[in-house]
Amino acid sequence: MTTQLFQRFTLALCAVLLVGTSAAYAEDSKPHLANVMILATGGTIAGTGASSTTTVGYTAATVGVERLIAAVPELAKVASVKGEQVFQIASENMNNDYWLVLAKRVNVLLARADVDGIVITHGTDTLEETAYFLDLVVKSRKPVVLVGAMRPSTALSADGPINLYNAVLLAASADAVGKGVLVAMNDQIHAARDVTKTNTSTLDSFKTTELGLLGYIQGSKPFFYRTSSRKHTAEAEFDISNLATLPQVDIVYGYANMGPVALDAFVAAGAKGIIHAGVGDGSLASRVTPALISAHKKGVVIVRASRVGQGIVARNGEANDDELDFVVSDTLNAQKARILLMLALTKTSNTKDIQRMFYLY
Ligand code: DAS
Numbered sequence: 001m002t003t004q005l006f007q008r009f010t011l012a013l014c015a016v017l018l019v020g021t022s023a024a025y026a027e028d029s030k031p032h033l034a035n036v037m038i039l040a041t042g043g044t045i046a047g048t049g050a051s052s053t054t055t056v057g058y059t060a061a062t063v064g065v066e067r068l069i070a071a072v073p074e075l076a077k078v079a080s081v082k083g084e085q086v087f088q089i090a091s092e093n094m095n096n097d098y099w100l101v102l103a104k105r106v107n108v109l110l111a112r113a114d115v116d117g118i119v120i121t122h123g124t125d126t127l128e129e130t131a132y133f134l135d136l137v138v139k140s141r142k143p144v145v146l147v148g149a150m151r152p153s154t155a156l157s158a159d160g161p162i163n164l165y166n167a168v169l170l171a172a173s174a175d176a177v178g179k180g181v182l183v184a185m186n187d188q189i190h191a192a193r194d195v196t197k198t199n200t201s202t203l204d205s206f207k208t209t210e211l212g213l214l215g216y217i218q219g220s221k222p223f224f225y226r227t228s229s230r231k232h233t234a235e236a237e238f239d240i241s242n243l244a245t246l247p248q249v250d251i252v253y254g255y256a257n258m259g260p261v262a263l264d265a266f267v268a269a270g271a272k273g274i275i276h277a278g279v280g281d282g283s284l285a286s287r288v289t290p291a292l293i294s295a296h297k298k299g300v301v302i303v304r305a306s307r308v309g310q311g312i313v314a315r316n317g318e319a320n321d322d323e324l325d326f327v328v329s330d331t332l333n334a335q336k337a338r339i340l341l342m343l344a345l346t347k348t349s350n351t352k353d354i355q356r357m358f359y360l361y
Pocket of ligand 1 (some may be wrong): 023
């Protein structure tokens with residue numbers, strides 16, 4: 001081979017190696033994107049209305065997970081996402097059976113090394129309840145983020161796409177690891193235990209009124225300012241992996257002129273626990289107390305909660321809980337107290353042990 005030809009061959013070889021190396025560096029220099037599973041369950045985020053100005057009176061749970069993902073191409077910049085349609089329901093129809101299916105699927109997925117976080121799209125009506133249930137039964141520190149929308153996907157300025165984008169980037173964030181189940185709505189990050197839906201229809205409906213949100217999502221970044229002080233997820237003592245059903249726990253709502261009819265009906269139907277969402281600090285009307293005592297004598301566990309929604313229900317405050325052998329809900333609202341009591345009853349009916357749980361979770 002002449003010298004000139006050899007020199008050209010060497011130059012060509014170097015060029016090929018250079019291009020190959022830079023491509024490899026380019027590949028390596030691409031940021032690794034976390035693998036986030038999006039589990040879709042329905043709700044308004046998947047809803048459609050008759051026109052772009054229909055923000056009430058639309059149909060929830062009509063858009064599939066692949067279309068939800070396709071509507072937000074920006075997701076590909078913040079995570080490597082895959083979608084799974086677990087169910088397609090309006091969340092007023094959520095129930096214990098759906099929860100067990102969802103929780104078991106979440107735990108199977110989070111046990112996989114190739115799943116870094118999970119986003120669950122959900123109706124807003126019971127979103128806070130599903131979030132708290134998962135907060136107590138997910139066996140992983142990996143992020144689980146629930147997200148919904150107050151406007152259907154067809155509406156002007158629908159909030160679903162940006163909420164989904166925020167939820168995915170949160171689930172992909174190392175900052176969200178170990179924080180418990182989170183709720184991402186309206187650019188805010190809430191803890192599952194304390195967030196609640198406070199408005200029937202406005203975008204800022206989800207609030208953690210007094211105990212405070214955990215942080216914000218701004219400019220495609222999560223910002224945490226505090227963490228929950230209560231146990232959750234991998235630290236929780238509840239295991240639903242072998243459960244086919246959950247104990248029946250019902251809620252009686254306190255109001256002026258309240259009587260024992262609803263309570264008696266729940267007990268007759270086989271309730272294993274009753275949440276009494278009393279007026280004020282969980283007060284018991286004298287017309288109802290005998291029925292509560294009778295229910296407890298039949299083995300039903302009674303939890304004194306409050307309809308007020310904020311503040312501590314004080315043990316031995318409005319009733320002698322020590323004497324009655326009742327449990328108090330601490331700061332949990334009635335719908336969340338039902339969830340904790342249900343899970344507590346999968347382990348014990350000892351009221352002292354159950355009270356311990358209400359001060360721990
Ligand atoms: N019906 C409501 C639900 O599915 C719609 C929503 O707000 O998501 O919870």
